[in-house]
Amino acid sequence: MTTRRERANAIRALAMDAVQAANSGHPGMPMGMADIAEVLWGDFLHHNPTNPHWPNRDRFILSNGHGSMLQYALLHLTGYALPIEDIKNFRQLDHHTAGHPEFGHTPGVETTTGPLGQGLANAVGFAIAEKVLAERFNRPGHDVVDHHTYVFVGDGCLMEGISHEVSSLAGTLKLGKLVAIYDDNGISIDGEVHDWFTDNTAERFRAYGWNVVVGADDKPVDGHDPEAIKAAINAAISQSEKPSLVICKTVIGFGSPNKEGKEESHGAALGVEEVKLTRERLGWNYPAFVIPEEIYSSWNAKDDGARNEKAWNEKFDAYAAAHPELAAELKRRLSGELPKNWKDGAAAFINKLQADGPVVASRKASQMSLDAFGPLLPELIGGSADLAPSNLTIWKGSKNISTGGAEGNYIHYGVREFGMSAISNGIALHGGFVPYDATFLVFSDYARNAVRMSCLIPAHAIHVYTHDSIGLGEDGPTHQPIEHLGSLRLIPNNRVWRPADAVESAVSWKKAIERTGNPSCLIFSRQNLKHNPRTEEQVANIEKGGYVLFEPAEKFKAIIISTGSEVGMAVDAAKSLGDQGIPVRVVSMPCTEEFDAQPVEYREGVLPSWCRARVAVEAASVDFWYKYTGLDGKVIGMTTFGASAPIDKLYEHFGITTTAVIDAVKGVIK
Numbered sequence: 001m002t003t004r005r006e007r008a009n010a011i012r013a014l015a016m017d018a019v020q021a022a023n024s025g026h027p028g029m030p031m032g033m034a035d036i037a038e039v040l041w042g043d044f045l046h047h048n049p050t051n052p053h054w055p056n057r058d059r060f061i062l063s064n065g066h067g068s069m070l071q072y073a074l075l076h077l078t079g080y081a082l083p084i085e086d087i088k089n090f091r092q093l094d095h096h097t098a099g100h101p102e103f104g105h106t107p108g109v110e111t112t113t114g115p116l117g118q119g120l121a122n123a124v125g126f127a128i129a130e131k132v133l134a135e136r137f138n139r140p141g142h143d144v145v146d147h148h149t150y151v152f153v154g155d156g157c158l159m160e161g162i163s164h165e166v167s168s169l170a171g172t173l174k175l176g177k178l179v180a181i182y183d184d185n186g187i188s189i190d191g192e193v194h195d196w197f198t199d200n201t202a203e204r205f206r207a208y209g210w211n212v213v214v215g216a217d218d219k220p221v222d223g224h225d226p227e228a229i230k231a232a233i234n235a236a237i238s239q240s241e242k243p244s245l246v247i248c249k250t251v252i253g254f255g256s257p258n259k260e261g262k263e264e265s266h267g268a269a270l271g272v273e274e275v276k277l278t279r280e281r282l283g284w285n286y287p288a289f290v291i292p293e294e295i296y297s298s299w300n301a302k303d304d305g306a307r308n309e310k311a312w313n314e315k316f317d318a319y320a321a322a323h324p325e326l327a328a329e330l331k332r333r334l335s336g337e338l339p340k341n342w343k344d345g346a347a348a349f350i351n352k353l354q355a356d357g358p359v360v361a362s363r364k365a366s367q368m369s370l371d372a373f374g375p376l377l378p379e380l381i382g383g384s385a386d387l388a389p390s391n392l393t394i395w396k397g398s399k400n401i402s403t404g405g406a407e408g409n410y411i412h413y414g415v416r417e418f419g420m421s422a423i424s425n426g427i428a429l430h431g432g433f434v435p436y437d438a439t440f441l442v443f444s445d446y447a448r449n450a451v452r453m454s455c456l457i458p459a460h461a462i463h464v465y466t467h468d469s470i471g472l473g474e475d476g477p478t479h480q481p482i483e484h485l486g487s488l489r490l491i492p493n494n495r496v497w498r499p500a501d502a503v504e505s506a507v508s509w510k511k512a513i514e515r516t517g518n519p520s521c522l523i524f525s526r527q528n529l530k531h532n533p534r535t536e537e538q539v540a541n542i543e544k545g546g547y548v549l550f551e552p553a554e555k556f557k558a559i560i561i562s563t564g565s566e567v568g569m570a571v572d573a574a575k576s577l578g579d580q581g582i583p584v585r586v587v588s589m590p591c592t593e594e595f596d597a598q599p600v601e602y603r604e605g606v607l608p609s610w611c612r613a614r615v616a617v618e619a620a621s622v623d624f625w626y627k628y629t630g631l632d633g634k635v636i637g638m639t640t641f642g643a644s645a646p647i648d649k650l651y652e653h654f655g656i657t658t659t660a661v662i663d664a665v666k667g668v669i670k
Helices: 004-022 028-044 065-078 084-088 118-137 155-159 161-172 201-208 226-237 272-282 293-299 302-322 324-335 342-356 362-376 417-430 441-456 470-475 484-489 502-514 536-544 564-579 592-596 600-606 623-629 647-653 658-668
Strands: 059-062 149-154 178-184 211-213 244-249 380-384 410-412 434-440 462-466 520-523 547-550 558-562 584-588 614-621 634-638
Touching (some): 004 028, 004 065, 004 084, 004 272, 028 065, 028 149, 028 178, 059 065, 065 149, 065 293, 118 161, 118 324, 118 441, 155 161, 155 178, 161 201, 161 417, 178 226, 201 211, 211 226, 302 324, 342 362, 342 502, 342 536, 362 380, 362 462, 362 502, 380 417, 417 434, 417 462, 441 462, 441 520, 484 614, 484 623, 502 520, 502 536, 558 564, 558 623, 558 658, 564 614, 564 658, 592 600, 623 634, 634 658
Parallel strands (some): 059 149, 149 178, 178 244, 434 462, 462 520, 614 634
16 A cells, blocks of 8 residues: 555655756755645645636645646646656746746646745635635535635745735635645755744734644644644634644755755755665655556546536536526636626727716726726626725725625725735636726836736736826825836736726726736826717727827828827827828827737728837836837937926926927927
8 A cells, every 4th residue: 555655755756856857946845845745635635637627626826836846746646637748848848847837837737836925925816716706606505615725835935025915914804715834944045044034933823813733832743744734734624714824844855865954955956866865765766757556546636536526516506406597607707708798888888988078087987987897797806905095996886805795896905015916816816706906006016026927827817007107296206107107018918008088998997807817907097187089980999009099181290109198188289280280190009018919900000101200108218119109209208207296397397298299299200
């Protein structure tokens, strides 16, 4: 009979062999956490290797993602579609075993991890999604949403500031089905952490309101004692009022005669001779990448997974018989399909806005959009980093998830921009929700790596940023974003919308909601923006990211390109130039990435290559816009930080005026 240690040693062997073959990677953590992983995956985790997307599976997240071979070994051994050839080609191009786990790249990987602490934040998002979805859909005798979120974390994860943000919130929200298992091995890249990490982690998490599970005398659980680990996890899941932290003491590089317990095993291959010695010490008498059939059989989770899913399907069928409308709605939401009335409802609202022509700040137009779209989208769940009255992210149907019960759909994140954004990624990945989060644009810096991860994963998170320029006025340069629009636009797979009025604001929300599986950033103003008249065709073309908003009667001699609050200025300048006999086209470009994705024929129709007399105007860093104007063009915007003053004084001081646009157009016409 295969022993637990033999099963754990299979993980260790695959990890050290794969890292050695690649001569790159992190063998220490997988070797140290192998016993913990063996117990969790063997005794607790409900999953189905033949259907990684089974809705009621437990979620497993490796926040210390540098130890990716731990997860790959588990997926391979339990029967996921991850063959031994992928393990042999760890960290190699065109294989499913990247250096850090990547969602969508490897079957069974729930989220992309590697930037430390963000996996823990994602896990909080998963747990929020499970809790809110359960409150909305479960009925007495029908617990169809009922699963745990397990996350492995290391010393590095808990040093990161984001771990404080999200763990504090998780305790406040009483996420009882969240279980974090802390690999307390005392080692990071620089060596033994006692010189830079001396937190009392148990007391820290108790202060957050977590259930902290330790061993005798308040010492960590022995991470190499399967029975102690099993008892600890049982203690974690036996209560449902608090998230749990299981603190386990492990030895990094366990089994390596010369490198266990040392930083040398953290981030480099053990070496051919050390791998040989480790095999001898572990009693692992098999060649590289060879797992005996009896050990494979002991790990194989396909049959158990199929039984678990079958039992849940039967439970769901009974639920559907008792509550057919709820069951149909839950299936729709988990599939990511938008409601049938979404398209017509969104179009009707946009057309009404165009007809009504409200003159409002685009942040207010955003709230108006939420009021219109929220009733159409029960899956919408939002929140703000303690700026709801300024971001205007609370709509008429918003209810706090802490007090709103089954109708809860709003999260008060507190001042936690980074954590908020990474939690949104987790909520999106869980399924059943379209999350949005919000702060000021200047504070997107705090959240930027989570936004980058939204795009890399990718996750259908909508990041809302208000107070988008020097237009916020007296708060001054600390709160006035300058480089932020360009920075967000440079992230691959992002869609950054900066709308010019209420109609463009509604379209930006519509496009972000419909961008299933991918993120968007919506950028809104503090100050009022005037309404722009449009034809039906122009309204339709907003969705293309850039379109002709103003066309002179005569053939134009120049083009002004603009976004957001400066579009009105561009139109005023074009009209004045027209009166002077200089016909000018105005292109509103609320989303450059969406415009760039259009067919060349459409882009040529909006920005014809024959017209090189171009001026761009945006109250942000100028450098980005030369891709559209060319070096012969002119960009009006910011080259310095802002200042504290009323908005009109600021625009005049920094030379972002109608007169400046007129002069620039005259200067580029040859």
